[in-house]
Amino acid sequence: MEQDNLSVVLHSQGDLRLEKRPVPEPGPNEVLLQMHSVGICGSDVHYWQHGRIGDFVVMKPMVLGHEASGRVVKVGSAVKHLQVGDRVAVEPGVPREMDEFFKNGRYNLSPTIFFCATPPDDGNLCRYYTHSANFCYKLPDNVTFEEGALIEPLSVGIHACRRADVTLGSTVLICGADLFPERLAMAKELGADFQLTVKRGDGPQQLATRVENMLGDQPHITIECTGVESSIQAAIYATRSGGVVVLVGLGSEMATIPLINAAVREVDIRGVFRYCNTWPMAIAMLASGKVNVKPLVTHRFPLEQAVQAFETTRQGLGIKVMLKCDQNDQNP
Template structure:
């Protein structure tokens, strides 16, 4: 095996570097993966630009990246179900202990969970990375590495739609058509949503949403009042949507989401904005609109793989830019500027294909 383990490391706010790290040795229940495709997430850019997200503060250099797939090159002594050569998608959140959240199947809420590229845990934007074998999932032959990497954002959509209760015939409003809004759209449609309205400031992103199956792409402006925008949604559909999935985290958009959701409906908050927000909570309360939060995802990789393998969900159009790992800084700058939808870094020098 080559000794090259080029890694993308954020050292401090605004300080992003490419540097060599040692190739790790897998423990008994771990596998060593030659990374192939790693997507850049908004959170990766946020750590680079701000050095923190909420209570997660960068205190030492950290390898970025958590949307990832690659090929196993070595397995630990206790690993039974995976072998060298297996192509795998990586679930980045691994519980460290069998606490009450783990036992109840909601391990994403465990306060001690390991999570790639969340301080102090290193991510997998590198040539070689080790991970818990239990959180690596074999990819079928007809699912590409890039699709495997996109299972991570797709999982956010699956978890959000499950929390929302999307089912056959649901009408859905999605606020924001960035990468997460678009995967929520894909999943909502796959789960049987009959009509989906999706909003954004960007006409380019709404054009992508239309391509991916949105029934009503709706351009909004910063001057639109929340109640007026909610009325526009109602006029567009002919009624208020059963479910709203808010993917921006912007205060005015959360307000719109509450006003827009029909009485007895469900609002799921996916986007993360300021810790405090002024919202019309009593409006939601007296209309029995349930407001539900989501934190990442849990138990989603098998469903996501089945969706991709069956062709029910197509995430390929989301990848608009590709860069070799050596050009990671340029790739991050492209993401920061909001170009395209999903920027993918190719970590294997000998295989730059999707």
């Protein structure tokens, strides 16, 4: 094991550094992971560029990264289900206490939850990282480290679909990729039936009409992934009466929306905050081949080139930029 722990550390707005930190020791219920693949999320870039997301403010140096997988290199004394050498995916949100949210299965809503790379909690964009063993999930042999890292964003989708009650036969509108032709092309490649490019000057109601004309009917469910006010408005207008709008994207705290339109048509508006209880399903999806996330990785960088990787993400040059943390294994 290396003696230094190269880490990507955000000190303050715009101040991103590579630093060598000590290799941590796992507690009784933790494992020490040699990190392998860590994806860069939009939230990582946002913290770098703005120093905060809402009420979460970077007040002290923080290791970034929360879309992660790695290999177990040491286990805590109380850990029974994992052993050295196991390949695992990391669920970044770990409840700190057994509160009412934990007990009713919605631990993502616990106000005291630990979450990687959300101030003041450090993330896992580093060579070595300790994490609760109960929130590390063994990867089947046919699931790669990169797929393991992509379970985190996949989990956002799974949780959103659960919140929306998506079932076989549901017609679903997804708002979020429509300003970038290459992302629309990727959506089509991965299973979207139709793509709609937003035109300059399109109003929310015009967009809703275009959606209905394209589908031949209004969608049962709309999953809004931008947080942009006009997109939320379009999502509500586009959804059929009795349907559901799920808000995944986070924007301004206040938004003007056609609430009465939704109310009189009994369109439910539901929020999403991260995910919970999704890793087993996501792993099963990937292992079975029912879901293919591999094409989403468009760029790979060694950990030493983290600043360049973050700049690539900021410029929107790829879909998912992956950092490779193990010097001796740069494979997917």
